Amino acid sequence: MEELTRAAWRVSSRSGGQGQCVEVALTSNVVGVRDTKNRNGGTLAVAPEIWTGFVTKIKHGELDH
Template identity: 55%
Template sequence: MTALDLSRAAWRTSSRSSGNGNCVEVATADGRVAVRDSKDREGPALVFAPGAWDAFVAGLDAVRPR
């Protein structure tokens, strides 16, 4: 598997982020979804296939307090 070039990715944080730096940032590139720690922007990123990302988000939604 080849590395995904994220150097020009448009990273974004949740609109629910409080802006205190304790967040993750998400970007899409080459049809995949990348996630990184907002405090370590030069550090590693987790990269998900679209189906895996959808399953992850659905899992979070299932456990989110209402």
């Protein structure tokens, strides 16, 4: 997605800097998620409302097993 190539990618401050995490880019139309170890290996692109729902479920522990 061309829109994500210009986006600012961010890594969580909790990642620890070991390179075993994902980074996220937010735009008005799409949220991109990719592996920091392989930034050219592909990007998962989802609608912002889907990403918000996913993060909300994580925060509420709804995806814990």
